[in-house]
Amino acid sequence: METYYSIKWMDGRLSMIDQRLLPTQEVYLDFTNVREVADAIRTMVVRGAPAIGSAAGYGLALAALNAQPGSRDHLLNELDKAGNLLKAARPTAVNLAWAVDRVLSKAQSAVDIRETVLQEAQAIFDEDVQANIQIGLNALELVPQNARFIHHCNTGALATSGYGTALGVIRTAHEHGRNVFVYVDETRPRLQGARLTAWEMQKLGIPYQVIVDGASGHVMRTRGVDLCVVGCDRVAANGDTANKIGTFNLALAANAHRVPFYVVGPISTIDPNTPDGNSIPVEERGADEIITLEGKAIALPGTPVFNPAFDITPQQFITAIITEEKINYPPYLFL
Numbered sequence: 001m002e003t004y005y006s007i008k009w010m011d012g013r014l015s016m017i018d019q020r021l022l023p024t025q026e027v028y029l030d031f032t033n034v035r036e037v038a039d040a041i042r043t044m045v046v047r048g049a050p051a052i053g054s055a056a057g058y059g060l061a062l063a064a065l066n067a068q069p070g071s072r073d074h075l076l077n078e079l080d081k082a083g084n085l086l087k088a089a090r091p092t093a094v095n096l097a098w099a100v101d102r103v104l105s106k107a108q109s110a111v112d113i114r115e116t117v118l119q120e121a122q123a124i125f126d127e128d129v130q131a132n133i134q135i136g137l138n139a140l141e142l143v144p145q146n147a148r149f150i151h152h153c154n155t156g157a158l159a160t161s162g163y164g165t166a167l168g169v170i171r172t173a174h175e176h177g178r179n180v181f182v183y184v185d186e187t188r189p190r191l192q193g194a195r196l197t198a199w200e201m202q203k204l205g206i207p208y209q210v211i212v213d214g215a216s217g218h219v220m221r222t223r224g225v226d227l228c229v230v231g232c233d234r235v236a237a238n239g240d241t242a243n244k245i246g247t248f249n250l251a252l253a254a255n256a257h258r259v260p261f262y263v264v265g266p267i268s269t270i271d272p273n274t275p276d277g278n279s280i281p282v283e284e285r286g287a288d289e290i291i292t293l294e295g296k297a298i299a300l301p302g303t304p305v306f307n308p309a310f311d312i313t314p315q316q317f318i319t320a321i322i323t324e325e326k327i328n329y330p331p332y333l334f335l
Helices: 034-042 049-066 072-089 094-108 113-142 166-175 192-204 213-222 247-256
Strands: 007-010 013-017 028-031 146-151 179-185 208-211 227-230 234-236 241-244 261-264 310-313 320-322
Touching: 007 049, 007 113, 013 049, 028 034, 034 049, 034 072, 049 072, 049 094, 049 113, 072 094, 072 113, 094 113, 113 166, 113 261, 113 320, 146 166, 146 213, 166 179, 166 192, 166 227, 166 261, 179 192, 179 213, 192 208, 208 213, 213 247, 227 247, 241 247, 247 261, 247 310
Parallel strands: 146 179, 146 227, 179 208, 227 261, 261 320
Antiparallel strands: 007 013, 013 028, 234 241, 241 310
16 A cells, blocks of 8 residues: 555645655645645646646635635635636646536535535545546456556556556556556656656556657567556547647557557546547646756757647547546547
8 A cells, every 4th residue: 555645635734745856755745825736736746637636626725714704705706716726727637627616616505615615625535536446446357367558647646636547447456466567658758657657656566667658669569568548637528538748649559559548537537518639728838848857958948849738639549438437438428
């Protein structure tokens, strides 16, 4: 069992591990107001769509606790402002807006707004942990006894409220006696695979090797891969999926080698109001992530950069979408 956590509510404050410092430093930070939480989301202290959703819920709880005394309308207005601040932090992951809207909706009809907001934030957290565990159980039927995975980015306990989504599938298989081995994409430019997933694999005692993102096709051709599992930041109504940049490339390689490609996430990541991938906003981040590494320049100063944080994998390249409810096969109609 892991001895770490991504996010935890502790006596009126929010504690989160600073994922920017992993794997060399295991540092937990305390957050006491919503602006700090929004900044933590934006700067990727916390990352992973489910974890961001939980953090946003608790951010609203902090906003409610810290609001100046006033009328009911005043408190609701403060919460609306806090919600907008949180939603703007990272626009692609639908869990963030979903969590904010869910908490705000509960607050509208609450007798004790502060208590209700905190209870709803806790419910989002608890439900995510249970959903992750059920996702892993649902996916067991897809995992052979001797299973070689490729996994992109990080989707473990660090990226969720606890346990993990795509990495949770691997973890469940391992815990149920399957002989699993994982090729871990390094995941440029922020190296979530090399820094975070490898760290979690070591904590969980699951055998793995880190590979560069561009090696996946070679690995599939020469090493034999049974399945690819990836997370998701937003799934459109037709099954098109936004996930960490490099996911689409992995899906293309899997398709070329006839390797099943599974998208894994809670139903809160499915957005029936987004018809297809063309309607998903894709966050673009700064140039430093590309042209520097740990503060050191790896390209000439002023080098032009295009740095999308996510890409869209069209539904025709996705074998199935696994949620806590069931395994969804094409055609995908999340309406």
